[in-house]
Amino acid sequence: MSEPTSDVGQSPDPTGHFGRFGGRLAPEALMSALDELTAAYLAAKADPGFRSELADLLSGYAGRPTLVTEVPRFAALAGGCRVFLKREDLAHTGSHKINNVLGQALLTKRMGKTRIIAETGAGQHGVATATAAALLGLDCTVYMGAEDTRRQALNVARMQMLGAEVVPVKTGSMTLKDAINETFRDWVSTVEYTHYCIGSVMGPHPFPMMVRDFQRVIGLEAREQMLKLAGRLPDAVIACVGGGSNAMGIFHAFIPDESVALIGCEAGGDGIETGRHAATVVGGSVGIIHGMRTILLQDAEGQTLQTHSISAGLDYPGVGPEHAWLHETGRAQYRAVTDVQAMEAFSALCRTEGIIPAIESAHALAGALQLGPQLGTEAILLVNLSGRGDKDVDIAGRWFGHLGDSADSEPGGLAGP
Amino acid sequence: MSTVGTAFEKAAAENRAVLIGYLPAGFPSVDGAITAALVMAEAGADIIEIGLPYSDPLMDGPVIQEAVHRALIGGTRVADVLRTVEAVAGAGVAALIMTYWNPVDRYGVDAFARDLAAAGGSGLITPDLTPEEAGPWLAAASEYKLDPVFLVAPSSSDERIALITSVSGGFVYAASLMGTTGIRDLVGAEAAVLVSRVRQHTSLPVAVGLGVKDGQQAAQVASFADGVIVGTAFVQRLLAADDYEAGLQGIRDLTAELAAGVRSGRQAD
Known part of the structure; x- marks a missing residue:
């Protein structure tokens, strides 16, 4: 796939800002992990070996290009x-979630981490993460709002079949935002060996840029x-x-x-x-x-x-x-x-x-x-x-x-x- | 009126660490929290952190989450937090607000600093604001003579510690272990290492938080740090008590135990 030449690919700025948006308003305890992730991602992006490994998974496993x-x-x-x-x-x-998850799971291995954690709302990102973890031999924990585990019970079972641990989150509104809070809490305690595979173009830099690039x-x-x-x-x-x-x-x-x-x-x-x-x-x-x-x-x-x-x-x-x-x-x-x-x-x-x-x-x-x-x-x-x-x-x-x-x-x- | 600076100076003169206690505003009620903070002040806390209840407390464990959730259900507003600060400062104890950044951003950074200063507050502890994004707050802190207290973590690089300490005021908050708030059975050796790393970059006092639950641990931390920060153990006393009066007595007893701890930590030296 050829890359269009355009300066939009340059966004965000080096500190992760899209105009006045984005950046990193995150706990200090995560800053070194975010720096490490940024460096690892940029190195991987520039590495033909990584790109071809991901391309092979996308075509040979995920079924790309989609129709x-x-x-x-x-x-x-x-x-x-x-x-x-x-x-x-x-x-x-x-769903499209697999595109991002395969990229981040490969990156997790490249960083030498053995565990991947994720939040999920509908369960699509959780299922995709559990899938990639099974494929690449990573431990996997998925946080899901208790309200969502009820709404999407089949996806909970799917994740468990794939070997992931699913943790129902009972704080706040018991939906996606609370699952994200809980995943951050896990990450801040386990960051040495765990990668937080964020499922959307959100969170502190480099996640919005990286997830966009994978999607x-x-x-x-x-x-x-x-x-x-x-x-x-x-x-x-x-x-x-x-x-x-x-x-x-x-x-x-x-x-x-x-x-x-x-x-x-x-x-x-x-x-x-x-x-x-x-x-x-x-x-x-x-x-x-x-x-x-x-x-x-x-x-x-x-x-x-x-x-x-x-x-x-x-x-x-x-x-x-x-x-x-x-x-x-x-x-x-x-x-x-x-x-x-x-x-x-x-x-x-x-x-x-x-x-x-x-x-x-x-x-x-x-x-x-x-x-x-x-x-x-x-x-x-x-x-x-x-x-x-x-x-x-x-x-x-x-x-x-x-x-x-x-x-x-x-x-x-x-x-x- | 006491400030953060004078609290550390006084403690240093007495060859002890300061005791910094945390309580969220609005829990179990606005007035109930004010009374609890005043009990803490009277029983020997040198500095009090008033937590600003926030809907998404990423860095807090289950105990503080629960208290903050109840404070929000009870309708606690920023004005109530400022009133709590005013009461503590009025009792002659330095008061800081511990807050996630969005409520301050929403209020207006300059307006928040102005109103905090007017309430007699000493500064802000900002668990999800790092120096990179802190420009407007640092300007306001300077204008209103407030202390910007930032956190360092065991994972912080030396470069980051240098950056953080260069913009900090009052003291440096050493989050002694990787994780959220909550009591731990052991205060790791990591804490002492982190404190000594921070000291290579600043002459500001260094206080250690996350995990301290009793007088013995306070004494241990006081042997190498300038301040001991205790939050969850206090909130737990209020949450677990049969009634509010028993909770207040729990706060009083724990404060006294910790105050003794920060005074005994260096006796063995």
Whole structure:
């Protein structure tokens, strides 16, 4: 895969800042590990041996390049434009998370560490980490909010089958942000032999840069595939944004292409106006969380707010600092997609194309359904289908009334189409 | 009024270490925390750290997490933290706020420094702020004559220790082991090594925190450090007590034990 020549690849600055965002607001106890990681990552990135080892794993194990699929029956619901899906759902373990995890797991071995730890929300990153740990012979512990272990019980079992220890986190809101806190607490005590494999483009430098770099293969592939399949670049690239790794992964290669709109779809939950949402860029303000300066959902005194989304993977009050920067510079636009809108798009893709998306990815599909009619029939949209929906069958089944008592479905037992 | 500096000078003159106690504001209530801090002051703490409750306390173990969580549920605000500082300072004991950085950033660094100084506070301990990102705080600290207390860790390189000590004020907080707050059975030899590494870069006092739980450990730390920091063991006394009065008595007893410890640590020399 050829690297586009562009100065955007230079971001962030050497101290990890994307404009005023990013940096390292982390405990001193982690600073030497972050320095070590930065040095190890930059050396690995420059090492053809490392690059080819990772490339071999991505192609021979993870199933890259992933397909781009045109979805005309779905596109008919989006005003008749052309819609293409980047099929990260077809990558091994069922989501884009494997791209980053294979890179970080190889790096862990290169640093001589024997243990890898991770946080997970929906469980996709946890499963990917447990998978890479099994593949490369690393000990693995995954922290998961107790609320999420309930919502995503199948993924807990998957991680355990792969040999990982799964620790339910019962502090705070018992979701992703608390799992991240607990993983940091583990790391600060075990940093000598443990690598924290952060699952998104977040955290202190170098994580936002490194995770983006491991994920940017999505956009590099998709850009070439679109030129081949559609004969031109898309008018918009659409991705869901929680922490924002699949979005940064597909956006990054398109940043220099000014004709391509970059659209991030955040979790609007019950609606921004209700306060029960996780739409960080849309509804948040500038502050600090999990070692980075970014945009987050916080109250007037800087306390992190509780978030809500039907999608565990988007249920996070912060966002990667590069997204905050893309928002501030106007290069990318962010919008909120409610639970109801996401589930409508979820159902639409299932029934028109025979593809069950992850509920996270359904937020991006909803963005396409909204944007398509505005852009007209000549428009071409590229949607990152970041993951498959097998893990969500229980939640979706209850939502649509296929499983259990629809009165138990969340929220409010909305009937399916 | 006592400052951090005068507390260390006084202790040095008495050939002992200072005792620094930590309590989070707002736990078990705002007034309850104020009373507990005043009991701690009266029973022999030289400096008191008032914790600013924060929703995501990355560096804290389960005991302090629990207390802070309850303080937030109880509606503790920054104004309550400042009122707690004012009460402690008013009792003649140097008061610092220990805070994660986002609440200060959100309040406005300059405004926070101004209001802390107005409340009689001596400075800030900042567990997730390192010198690289501390520019605005260092400027405000200088303007309002507040002590910027930064942490060093066993993993800190000599270069980092040099950088941290060059911008520190009041004292240097040596986090003696790799981990979160919480009591430990042993205070590792790591602590003594770290203190001596710090001393190669600064004449500021060095206080050791993370893990100290009783008078014996306090004495041990006092034999090589200028200050002994105790947090979790105090909070545990409040959390585990049958009622608030018993908790206060626990604070009083532990303070007295630790105060004796910091005075006995150098007797064997």
